[in-house]
Amino acid sequence: MTRTLEVVNPFDLNVIGSVPLKGWDEIDSYLSTATQLHKNRKGWLPAHHRIEILRKTAVLMQDRFENLAFQIANEGGKPLVDARVEVTRAIDGVGLCIKEIAGLAGKQIPMNLTQAGDGRTAFTQREPIGPVVAVSAFNHPLNLIVHQVAPAIATGCPVLVKPADDTPLSCKAFVDILYEAGLPEEWCCFVPCDIPTAEKLVTDPRVAFFSFIGSAKVGWMLKSKLAPGTRCALEHGGAASVIIDSSADIEAMIPSLVKGGFYHSGQVCVSVQRVMAPKGMADDIAQLLADAASKLCVGNAIDEQTDAGPLIRPHEVDRVSNWVAEAKQAGAKILTGGDKLGATTYAPTVLLRPPLDIKVSRQEIFGPVVCVYEHDTIDDSISQANDLPFAFQASIYSNNLDMAMKAIEQLDATAVMVNDHTAFRVDWMPFAGRKQSGYGIGGIGYTMHDMTQEKMAVIKV
Known part of the structure; x- marks a missing residue:
């Protein structure tokens, strides 16, 4: 049969x-x-x-x-x-x-x-x-x-x-x-x-x-x-990192990060996952991301008004929910989302300062979750970005050429985007992952x- x-x-x-x-x-x-x-x-x-x-x-x-x-x-x-x-x-x-x-x-x-x-x-x-x-x-x-x-x-x-x-x-x-x-x-x-x-x-x-x-x-x-x-x-896949320099155009950056993080509800191998912000700027940047993410319409993908659709299977919703719950219990602050909207959908979520040793910081989320961290220097940001067994695309937002070039030279990535999100791709460019x-x-x-x-x-x- x-x-x-x-x-x-x-x-x-x-x-x-x-x-x-x-x-x-x-x-x-x-x-x-x-x-x-x-x-x-x-x-x-x-x-x-x-x-x-x-x-x-x-x-x-x-x-x-x-x-x-x-x-x-x-x-x-x-x-x-x-x-x-x-x-x-x-x-x-x-x-x-x-x-x-x-x-x-x-x-x-x-x-x-x-x-x-x-x-x-x-x-x-x-x-x-x-x-x-x-x-x-x-x-x-x-x-x-x-x-x-x-x-x-x-x-x-x-x-x-x-x-x-x-x-x-x-x-x-x-x-x-x-x-x-x-x-x-x-x-x-x-x-x-x-x-x-x-x-x-x-x-x-x-x-x-x-x-x-x-x-x-x-x-x-x-x-x-x-x-x-x-x-x-x-x-x-990977756990794509974005570094924000203090010279970045924050207003122009937010829509780009929202698209890179919540496109296809984060089910993209180079989706924005880990955002490293300068000390003193992380709270404001995270709140701006949360405000924009909270306005996304979640629903059936065949409806014209939908911005973020379902996760591919219900058990993926459960997994993402468990990871976010772990982050909250470990001390992360949930600025928006953090909830199942149903058996097949999860709210676009922004986490502030999750610990570096939990799943959302070390594994690929493959869901609508963006994490924001705070660092004293760009060297600290690069160190965290490189501290994983994955390496795919990464990005930096900066209007300082020296900082942009430093990120290009020191990030362990196959492609480094400057003033663009990590999920950018055209189909004639090389597209590959390093390490795992x-x-x-x-x-x-x-x-x-x-x-x-x-x-x-x-x-x-």
Whole structure:
């Protein structure tokens, strides 16, 4: 009997759809086909064919813009205003893949630098790495799929994609659009499945490249079990730090921090979590944040007026509630929020001076909670920011160039934003975590590079 995965709206928990789960026999067949597609070099899709498919894909996505946005909001709980931004990014991401195809070029290697190389000409070219398996997360259910699947199509790699259990409908919609745009179905397989089957797929020796977006616990576990030779990229989360210098434009900063901290109810891997303010300014900054956060409309993401939607599952609401309760008991001051608004929603919350050794200060909250701390010097702020096993994006608000450069030089982060929040991203920039926050570099062009491998020809003349 075929099992199905029911999909619910995370706000009211009403069933909005379902997808059949794939068993191992079916997935094994898909993987065998993918392997043969890669081995049959004469059957590789030419670049102009891949470009044509992706161009048609972008057009079809634009035609279905509102339907895709509503689906993101309905299954993922991201407010419509932000879901529309995600669709725009996803369409642009497909366009980026098209542009990057022309960059999949090799180069000439000089051979006559020593006598041993005389009489030879050498050059490199890039080839598709082979079957790709992509395992995705719920929080950007369309754009993350585009980041994992479209580069595989662009580089000529057959791909099997397992969406997050909570948000498979956006993934299926994208795969179906690829088929409609002309991609032969065997080149991209939609494989929702249970955890044991997914692990069996990921660790199969036929997998050439594994792309994972999700929790560090699961990602590092799967990486440890990969077959010899399988390449991978892992994108996890962190506890993003923001440093505020005394020269910062506070009025301009507050809306930015509110967006970075409460966008998608904080369910973003680089969401603003820890704000380090100068001594004597922390109370005022925290209160300004609290005042702005208290005005956010929390509700069903499919409603136009909603600013902050539900958390993805009720147990996440319970977890966030427990973490905040722990912070309050340990001495943190709750300036706004600190309450469940229902089984599926939590109030946007600002905490002032939580202790540094509790969960909200040391682990990724992944919920609508921002913590504000006070420090004597910027060196103290940088020290706290770097004192975690995670390192992803960080930021500093300052109108002092020396302070901004000091933060850029000393923060342990893959990207440091100046006068912008930590969740800023455009899809052509490198996007990656250090230490426990990830492995490899994301971003459309960087992913396409990882999904290809270099081959050199040396010709003796």
